[in-house]
Amino acid sequence: MTPPLVSIICLCYNHAPFLREALDSVLAQTYPHLEILVVDDKSTDASVQIIKEYITRFPQIKFIKHLENQGNCASFNEGFHLSQGEFFIDFATDDVLHPERVARQVAAFQDLPANYGVVYTDGELIDEQSKSLGFFYARTTQGKLTPAPAEGDVFAQVLGRYFICPPTMMMRRQVLEELNGYDPELAYEDFDFWVRSSRNWQYHFLDQVLCQRRIHPYSLSRKVYQVGDKQLASTVRVIQKAQKLVRTSLEKKAVLTRIKYEARHAYFTANYQEAEELLAILQAEQGLTPVYKVLQVLTQKRVPLQFIRRWYHRWKYGYTAA
Structure with a gap:
């Protein structure tokens, strides 16, 4: 039986300082059945030049270059509609994947009922120099996690609190097809995706650290409450x-x-x-x-x-x- 295809949609906007580390982490996955799509949303730094270097060396990478900035949601949707994967990772190219990331999340999905649409994990937080800042979940000596992750029907939970580290998610294709992808009218995707997907799909928390989320002054999460954002x-x-x-x-x-x-x-x-x-x-x-x-x-x-x-x-x- 052929293992399921996993599509990694790599979204880039002015990520030149982090791009090589990000793409290397995708290419280092131990899981062999991957589809890699890179979408550059009209970067103004050296990102496109770096991506072109990679597609010369790794022709399996599909590259979509925007002539106008479209935003994260529309960029992901474009990659999604051109892809074939049974499962998806929405990957910002300032983050880093652990080599076993895809393999372990696919294995988790294969052990779950078909109504589970999302598997998410813990994540390590890193700075601009890739130095560790700790982890998304704080842990007591008894192993209790804060914020407490939720399992199964998480609709009420995602409405009321923030407990999912967005870049750790792997999503089932049927979920995205049912939602018609992300809402391109929005400036960011995760809260809307959680709300709409969790109404009909179950979530599973895999207690492993499988990615690094980069914290830097230019990330979207740092701008959310700035006036005019x-x-x-x-x-x-x-x-x-x-x-x-x-x-x-x-x-x-x-x-x-x-x-x-x-x-x-x-x-x-x-x-x-x-x-x-x-x-x-x-x-x-x-x-x-x-x-x-x-x-x-x-x-x-x-x-x-x-x-x-x-x-x-x-x-x-x-x-x-x-």
Whole structure:
């Protein structure tokens, strides 16, 4: 029996300093049945030159070069629609895969029922020089993980909290086909994918460290609450989608928890428009408690209290928030 084909969609945008390490990690996979697609989203650094070096040496790599920047979601969709894999990895080329990554996740899928659509793992965090910053999950001496990973039906969980390290996921093709890929109208993909896919598909956590996620000032995750960044507006749109998918009181409670969290962060980072939208949703859901009524007034009057967030981060984390 032929092992399933796995497609790795490698998404590049100005990743020249990290690109060779990333592509080398893909090519070093012990799993032999791979399809490698590299999509460059109109990089302005030396990324394209480096990719061309690799496709000369490794002609099995398929290369898609954008003439206009399209964003992560549209770039992934293009690679997905040109691919043949039964399973997928969405791989940003500033990250690094462990050699056994694909083999172990495929093996996990083969031991799971067919209604499992995603296998995710722990990940190591690294800096710009590839030095370890620790791991996504903190572990107690008894082996308890924080944040606690979830298994099976995780819909309510993904609504209410953040517990998945995005680059660790392997996805079943049928999931992406059912969703018609990522939503290209959004500025980022993971929250929307989690919400829409977990409504009908099960998730499995594999307790292994199989990739390195690079943390650097230019990564999308570092920009999400910067004023004017489009990711927060996308979060509002995803919450509106989630409202239509909710079926139980537990799920509705999780949506309210998410709305409150995002509204607070939007306000305390001076993203007033998104804060107003989120608080209006909270009001429509009859979740506007006295505290959030006050927050709504502060938002409408544009009262600048961002110093509170900066103070909190200095107190709790030892650094000043952006």
